[in-house]
Amino acid sequence: MQSPDELRQLAEDALASLPFAPELGRLEEALRYSLLGGGKRIRPVLCLATGEALGRGPGELLPAACALELVHTFSLVHDDLPALDDDDLRRGQPSAHVRFGEGVAILAGDALLTEAFRSVLRYPSSEVARVLADATQGMIGGQYVDITTDGGLDGEGLAALHRLKTGRLLGACVGCALAVAGLPEAERGPWRAFADEIGLLFQIVDDILDATGTAEELGKTPGKDAAAGKPTYPALYGLDGARQMAAACVTRADALLHTAGIGRSRLADIGRWIVDRSH
Amino acid sequence: MQSPDELRQLAEDALASLPFAPELGRLEEALRYSLLGGGKRIRPVLCLATGEALGRGPGELLPAACALELVHTFSLVHDDLPALDDDDLRRGQPSAHVRFGEGVAILAGDALLTEAFRSVLRYPSSEVARVLADATQGMIGGQYVDITTDGGLDGEGLAALHRLKTGRLLGACVGCALAVAGLPEAERGPWRAFADEIGLLFQIVDDILDATGTAEELGKTPGKDAAAGKPTYPALYGLDGARQMAAACVTRADALLHTAGIGRSRLADIGRWIVDRSH
Numbered sequence: 001m002q003s004p005d006e007l008r009q010l011a012e013d014a015l016a017s018l019p020f021a022p023e024l025g026r027l028e029e030a031l032r033y034s035l036l037g038g039g040k041r042i043r044p045v046l047c048l049a050t051g052e053a054l055g056r057g058p059g060e061l062l063p064a065a066c067a068l069e070l071v072h073t074f075s076l077v078h079d080d081l082p083a084l085d086d087d088d089l090r091r092g093q094p095s096a097h098v099r100f101g102e103g104v105a106i107l108a109g110d111a112l113l114t115e116a117f118r119s120v121l122r123y124p125s126s127e128v129a130r131v132l133a134d135a136t137q138g139m140i141g142g143q144y145v146d147i148t149t150d151g152g153l154d155g156e157g158l159a160a161l162h163r164l165k166t167g168r169l170l171g172a173c174v175g176c177a178l179a180v181a182g183l184p185e186a187e188r189g190p191w192r193a194f195a196d197e198i199g200l201l202f203q204i205v206d207d208i209l210d211a212t213g214t215a216e217e218l219g220k221t222p223g224k225d226a227a228a229g230k231p232t233y234p235a236l237y238g239l240d241g242a243r244q245m246a247a248a249c250v251t252r253a254d255a256l257l258h259t260a261g262i263g264r265s266r267l268a269d270i271g272r273w274i275v276d277r278s279h
Numbered sequence: 280m281q282s283p284d285e286l287r288q289l290a291e292d293a294l295a296s297l298p299f300a301p302e303l304g305r306l307e308e309a310l311r312y313s314l315l316g317g318g319k320r321i322r323p324v325l326c327l328a329t330g331e332a333l334g335r336g337p338g339e340l341l342p343a344a345c346a347l348e349l350v351h352t353f354s355l356v357h358d359d360l361p362a363l364d365d366d367d368l369r370r371g372q373p374s375a376h377v378r379f380g381e382g383v384a385i386l387a388g389d390a391l392l393t394e395a396f397r398s399v400l401r402y403p404s405s406e407v408a409r410v411l412a413d414a415t416q417g418m419i420g421g422q423y424v425d426i427t428t429d430g431g432l433d434g435e436g437l438a439a440l441h442r443l444k445t446g447r448l449l450g451a452c453v454g455c456a457l458a459v460a461g462l463p464e465a466e467r468g469p470w471r472a473f474a475d476e477i478g479l480l481f482q483i484v485d486d487i488l489d490a491t492g493t494a495e496e497l498g499k500t501p502g503k504d505a506a507a508g509k510p511t512y513p514a515l516y517g518l519d520g521a522r523q524m525a526a527a528c529v530t531r532a533d534a535l536l537h538t539a540g541i542g543r544s545r546l547a548d549i550g551r552w553i554v555d556r557s558h
Contacts, residue, residue, distance in 0.1 A: 020416075023419075023420035023421075023447070024420045025423065078385055083380070083381035103426050106362060106363065107357075107363075107419055110357060110392065110419050113389065117412045118412045118416070121405045124405060126400045129400050130397070130400045133300075133393055137299075137394070138302040140389050141300070141306060144303070144383070148305075148383070164302055
């Protein structure tokens with residue numbers, strides 16, 4: 001059994017040695033810049049830990065785990081563009097478009113997304129890739145809502161937005177592992193509910209960090225959402241209220257793992273590991 | 280046996296009734312705007328005609344055929360952006376970013392690419408999607424070379440660029456059909472060589488049209504490549520020289536189909552059908 005941080009190192013090593021399509025030529029430099037510039041690797045860790053809880057080793061899960069981080073990185077590269085969130089700082093470094101120019105950043109994002117599919121298409125069955133594709137559309141649909149909604153979201157609207165924008169890909173971290181493990185459909189309910197709790201937890205912690213962290217700690221510009229008038233959990237429920245909501249997520253996630261018959265496992269540590277980001 | 284134009288209509292109908300991911304919400308409007316705004320549908324027609332020559336019906340080929348047009352459309356939407364080719368006109372209409380804004384156009388391109396994978400992932404095996412993913416990286420790698428090379432390409436460099444930027448996806452139109460039909464690897468050589476000839480032919484005809492067509496005829500801004508100092512086949516070889524090269528492609532493509540044991544078929548009409556674009 002491996003700690004989340006050990007799983008993180010496995011993901012880091014696999015990402016660093018990914019065989020990108022040779023046709024990308026020197027564009028590969030821009031992909032590696034964005035992919036290997038830090039990040040907590042929450043998505044691959046969640047995928048690997050779910051696989052482990054289902055009795056599957058990292059070797060089986062790594063193509064999916066890498067693909068999830070590739071999709072996440074693609075979304076960061078495109079979302080940082082001036083026409084979208086316009087953020088010059090990412091993981092403590094200049095964003096891809098600042099470093100390489102907008103045109104190359106757009107192409108690098110496209111190539112990262114395509115590499116994600118190349119990675120999951122190493123599985124003979126197309127099921128894992130289907131889970132990833134559906135989640136990617138949810139994420140894109142969420143970003144569309146985000147850039148076309150001028151504030152005005154209440155708590156419910158905010159939750160619906162985040163279920164798409166961040167929740168769907170986090171859900172796919174669990175969903176891809178279920179697909180790799182071939183868990184029968186009838187047994188997947190509590191796993192999906194667990195993934196929903198982790199997705200909500202992640203967003204609350206992210207909002208808390210955005211409200212309390214510095215650029216140095218976060219590696220990105222803090223306070224942007226609040227400054228743009230976008231609703232956040234601390235803004236809607238107060239900092240203490242948001243922290244209580246996060247703790248309740250962890251409790252419910254634990255209970256769902258218990259329902260799924262998962263006792264002590266590193267998957268059960270993931271909730272607290274995510275909360276620890278804010279310390 | 281169906282004429283290329285009948286196959287085109289099959290593709291048109293299938294594209295118009297594609298079930299996009301519901302999570303895209305109102306972003307779907309931008310996808311449909313770019314996907315259904317005209318175009319000769321050369322890629323789906325080539326895929327359907329190859330499948331037909333291999334004894335496979337359109338029903339089996341349409342998920343791949345639609346995916347190829349989705350990837351092509353994604354590339355148009357992103358390449359038209361100001362940071363790349365900066366073209367305001369596409370298929371006779373305002374480009375996606377002019378109609379919907381840059382941010383939405385970037386997301387629409389991302390979603391079109393992901394829909395392409397969703398379409399080919401309807402096949403239980405992941406092989407068709409792998410062919411598509413590799414070709415997409417070739418296309419992106421070609422666009423990268425195009426935007427980072429300041430003129431200075433000779434005929435050989437130009438051919439290498441086009442083999443990536445347009446040739447790889449046209450090759451995948453044949454390659455996806457070979458995968459769907461499950462043709463043994465040992466028999467694929469002449470098919471791939473045929474696809475290479477079609478790719479070269481397409482690019483020569485496209486350059487001729489760029490040099491001789493009007494915006495009304497082309498549905499896009501003509502003469503842009505020549506004005507930007509990019510080498511084109513008519514610029515390098517003269518208009519007559521380029522036309523002779525196109526005719527030689529058709530002759531070689533016919534010979535390759537003969538080698539593959541394909542006699543009279545609509546696939547054999549594709550070369551002349553592409554040349555007819557310039558009439």
